[in-house]
Amino acid sequence: MIIGAGVGGLCLAQGLVRAGIDVRIYERESGVNSRYQGFRIGIGGAGLDALRECLPQRLHAVLDASTGEISGERRIVDEQLNLVTQLEPGYGGMATDRHVLRHLLLAGLTDRISFGKAFTAYEELADGTVRATFADGSTATGDLLVGADGVGSPVRRQLLPDAEIVDVPGSGVLGRTELTERFAALVPGFGTIVKGPGVTMLLGKMAFRRPPHLAAADLAPEVVLPRTTSYLRWSMSLPAGATPADWTVAHEQVCDLVEGWHPDLVELVRQADATNSSPLTIRYAKPVAHWGTRTVTLLGDAVHVMPPSSGKGANTAFRDAALLCRRLIEVDRGAERLLPAVQAYELAMLDHGFAAVADSVASLSTFATR
Numbered sequence: 001m002i003i004g005a006g007v008g009g010l011c012l013a014q015g016l017v018r019a020g021i022d023v024r025i026y027e028r029e030s031g032v033n034s035r036y037q038g039f040r041i042g043i044g045g046a047g048l049d050a051l052r053e054c055l056p057q058r059l060h061a062v063l064d065a066s067t068g069e070i071s072g073e074r075r076i077v078d079e080q081l082n083l084v085t086q087l088e089p090g091y092g093g094m095a096t097d098r099h100v101l102r103h104l105l106l107a108g109l110t111d112r113i114s115f116g117k118a119f120t121a122y123e124e125l126a127d128g129t130v131r132a133t134f135a136d137g138s139t140a141t142g143d144l145l146v147g148a149d150g151v152g153s154p155v156r157r158q159l160l161p162d163a164e165i166v167d168v169p170g171s172g173v174l175g176r177t178e179l180t181e182r183f184a185a186l187v188p189g190f191g192t193i194v195k196g197p198g199v200t201m202l203l204g205k206m207a208f209r210r211p212p213h214l215a216a217a218d219l220a221p222e223v224v225l226p227r228t229t230s231y232l233r234w235s236m237s238l239p240a241g242a243t244p245a246d247w248t249v250a251h252e253q254v255c256d257l258v259e260g261w262h263p264d265l266v267e268l269v270r271q272a273d274a275t276n277s278s279p280l281t282i283r284y285a286k287p288v289a290h291w292g293t294r295t296v297t298l299l300g301d302a303v304h305v306m307p308p309s310s311g312k313g314a315n316t317a318f319r320d321a322a323l324l325c326r327r328l329i330e331v332d333r334g335a336e337r338l339l340p341a342v343q344a345y346e347l348a349m350l351d352h353g354f355a356a357v358a359d360s361v362a363s364l365s366t367f368a369t370r
């Protein structure tokens with residue numbers, strides 16, 4: 001049983017189904033479109049390898065076609081777009097849109113996923129299985145429960161009640177503006193950091209190689225991807241103060257902050273798409289020691305949420321998924337017992353997961369107010 005149909009939980013489900021292992025996914029939201037979450041996620045290196053490992057071969061071409069390029073120079077400019085510093089290139093990989101990727105990861109899983117199922121608690125049963133209870137009073141039982149339920153994870157709260165999630169002081173804003181030639185020029189490579197007076201803005205391009213819905217219709221007609229256009233994703237740290245209550249307040253604040261900046265940046269902020277932009281809270285998990293392995297485990301942001309500053313959260317969730325999948329395949333073919341397999345996964349996952357958290361926390365200064 002997987003709790004949470006985010007990118008990590010769905011990646012694990014794809015890998016298990018690919019290996020012929022029975023799996024069910026329980027998601028709190030009423031459907032994949034119930035809350036728009038279309039922000040850009042850069043995937044590369046071991047994270048991309050892990051995603052490909054879990055995704056069935058027939059979907060690889062759709063993944064390639066429905067994503068964009070992410071590579072090349074990273075640079076710091078001032079608020080008038082004068083070059084300040086050229087940084088090391090970012091990792092070479094692909095820019096994905098979380099909303100599109102979730103649709104792709106749902107391909108072939110519709111009869112295995114239950115939406116509108118908010119997990120509330122688990123109980124380990126005497127016969128070695130585990131029972132999950134949902135807010136609607138229903139229950140489900142399985143051999144292993146994987147909490148892939150994100151930063152607020154109720155599975156983690158029960159399994160590791162002392163685990164701490166830190167809210168980074170200050171707040172941010174996540175904006176999305178449709179990509180035009182004018183805005184594309186702001187990000188010639190991997191990404192651009194704008195260091196303005198007292199405030200920092202990060203820019204990243206989500207330029208789909210092909211419109212995702214057309215790529216799917218052409219390459220795998222059974223897969224339905226959403227209609228969406230290319231965009232420039234920008235985020236900004238706000239000077240210390242209260243987190244804006246909603247996008248209208250946040251947008252006014254950001255418009256004030258960029259007054260007098262280069263006209264392209266002012267226009268970028270002004271033209272933000274209100275339905276896909278929001279205030280942003282940055283959180284990270286404090287390291288946790290390995291717990292006694294049981295029939296309940298954790299994956300992705302549920303255990304090692306990290307700031308988006310290094311672009312590693314989803315990459316790490318995919319690594320978790322591929323690692324756990326490999327272990328469960330061994331269990332399925334009788335080569336390993338369940339609990340030692342889960343323990344081996346947890347030890348490796350905690351290792352690479354919290355290394356990524358530390359790295360992301362260290363690079364938070366690129367995002368923070370100057």
Ligand SMILES: Cc1cc2nc3c(=O)[nH]c(=O)nc-3n(C[C@H](O)[C@H](O)[C@H](O)COP(=O)(O)OP(=O)(O)OC[C@H]3O[C@@H](n4cnc5c(N)ncnc54)[C@H](O)[C@@H]3O)c2cc1C
Pocket residue numbers: 003004005006007008009026027028029039040041042043117118119120148149150151152153154174235299300301302308310311312313314315316317
């Ligand atoms: C602005 C921003 C930019 C980012 N950029 C990058 C990037 O470039 N590269 C990168 O690798 N990462 C990036 N990340 C991080 C990445 O988005 C996350 O690490 C990743 O989405 C985590 O996936 P997950 O499946 O663990 O959790 P989530 O995606 O949070 O999914 C959790 C799921 O569990 C469900 N759920 C929650 N509670 C319950 C419940 N009680 N019962 C049932 N279901 C429940 C939720 O509805 C959700 O669907 C970025 C994050 C942000 C905010």
